[in-house]
């Protein structure tokens with residue numbers, strides 16, 4: 039199967055680059071009876087930006103996307119595309135491409151008819167259809183599939199048809215609701231890279247819903263974290279990972295152990311009896327959590343560096359996961375955390391057997407203390 | 416070439432097939448007993464009366480009343496089917512797009528008449544439509560008409576009452592099909608720029624065609640054989656095939672003649688469906704996956 043991004047741009051007959059639309063969501067809320075599906079979300083997306091909406095199931099991602107698409111009326115707040123207020127504009131007048139979770143391809147139409155549908159809706163002369171459909175299908179690596187029925191396509195191919203259909207009218211904004219969730223892991227990861235490259239080429243603004251943090255980090259310029267209908271944090275992937283706003287974000291992004299800690303002063307916290315230094319500002323407040331990313335714990339190599347935080351515990355389990363080992367450690371006071379080691383000889387040589395004692399170090403720059411997220415009542 | 420594993424799976428498949436066959440057997444027996452045997456017996460009777468004879472068929476061929484009755488029956492059936500579709504489609508559509516609770520209420524209203532017998536409903540229509548009936552009385556008193564309208568004892572009365580009784584047979588298959596159409600196809604249509612009209616014509620309507628086909632088939636076939644309603648509301652002037660059959664049996668004790676009419680009807684329906692299936696790409700309508 040041809041890669042979407044494989045064709046050099048000089049070979050393209052025409053540039054599909056239409057530029058992107060800016061999107062401003064202002065204090066949008068949506069209630070279904072007593073359920074607050076979306077709670078006062080304000081979010082500004084720059085033209086050509088790729089923003090992911092990330093959150094657990096039921097956090098309001100689809101609702102927010104529905105509000106952008108015009109399928110859901112917000113209970114309050116407003117939506118603006120490129121400065122225009124579109125809050126009450128019906129979906130068919132919004133001119134945005136939408137890729138649905140299960141593709142929503144029309145089963146009674148061929149691939150070509152599906153892809154040409156937006157052209158029909160826009161009353162574009164039939165004479166121009168064939169060429170544009172060909173270009174759109176070429177874009178997603180499905181040249182020559184015009185006459186196929188939808189039933190004859192694999193999941194990945196359907197995904198591509200849905201993409202071609204959403205792009206053929208050159209929308210400046212494309213919404214995608216978990217478009218890769220039905221694909222197997224290999225294909226999903228390949229498609230992630232393809233979508234990234236496609237985004238660079240067409241230059242449309244993309245708002246992408248996913249519950250897979252890796253996917254969000256891989257593809258996005260910025261990731262918006264939703265929880266219980268509220269926007270918890272929006273930031274660049276590396277910022278989200280290293281500067282989580284609270285323990286919810288820290289637990290959602292990356293692989294972190296969250297341990298309750300007490301504030302000692304502006305630069306240190308107490309974990310049980312151990313005091314850990316942090317190079318970051320420690321937030322005020324009672325309920326604090328230490329977020330220990332498993333890749334940031336290093337096995338102490340014997341060279342005592344007073345600047346590093348040290349934790350000593352008993353190895354309770356070592357899980358072999360192919361390219362890496364996950365080591366579970368229990369500290370003297372019973373708290374558990376895990377670290378990840380690349381599975382090469384050098385690293386595994388440093389590991390004691392299960393039951394043995396291990397000392398690990400955590401750099402103050404990597405010592406992340408966050409306020410504990412509020413649980414929903 | 417065949418490995419033991421393959422052999423096992425083939426064996427397993429065969430056993431499953433045999434099991435399925437065994438499960439279907441009682442139903443097959445019932446069909447044989449209640450459908451195939453009586454129809455076969457009818458067919459036999461229509462050509463055998465003290466020896467082989469085509470007399471019954473010759474009479475159908477030559478006598479005017481049969482021709483007119485067949486033509487009228489098909490006419491009424493077509494009309495009822497068409498009206499049921501025109502009336503039933505919006506009802507089913509409303510029930511399928513309305514919020515769940517309203518959808519159920521609409522369906523209940525459609526199915527409610529099922530709870531009373533066909534006979535009762537036929538008399539109810541008689542009470543409404545006859546010369547001294549509710550409708551005529553009302554129109555007379557309002558001064559809209561000077562003389563009672565002939566609303567019953569004719570084709571009109573037959574069509575109205577039959578339509579009423581058979582409407583659920585149109586609405587239910589339509590609703591079942593519409594219910595299956597994923598809502599996000601409509602949303603997708605809208606997001607791609609199609610207004611409500613285009614979305615309906617290009618997406619919803621084509622996807623509801625299997626239901627249209629099922630509903631029309633049911634109503635058409637049921638009307639062909641309808642008896643009580645045309646008997647009561649046709650007033651002896653609208654003579655449908657079923658009435659000819661009944662007369663042949665009850666008045667003249669002509670089982671052979673009655674059987675022949677039945678056989679001709681059966682063959683005619685078969686021929687119609689064969690012809691229709693040649694013109695409508697059924698596999699495209701039904702096989703949308």
Ligand SMILES: Nc1ncnc2c1ncn2[C@@H]1O[C@H](COP(=O)(O)OP(=O)(O)O)[C@@H](O)[C@H]1O
Pocket residue numbers: 070073074075093094095096097098099100101102
């Ligand atoms: N049409 C609806 N009617 C009632 N509740 C809804 C409806 N749509 C969504 N919800 C509720 O709103 C919340 C957010 O849903 P959704 O936006 O689908 O979340 P996500 O896409 O993140 O899984 C959930 O609690 C869900 O049950």
Ligand SMILES: [Mg+2]
Pocket residue numbers: 099100
């Ligand atoms: Mg969702």
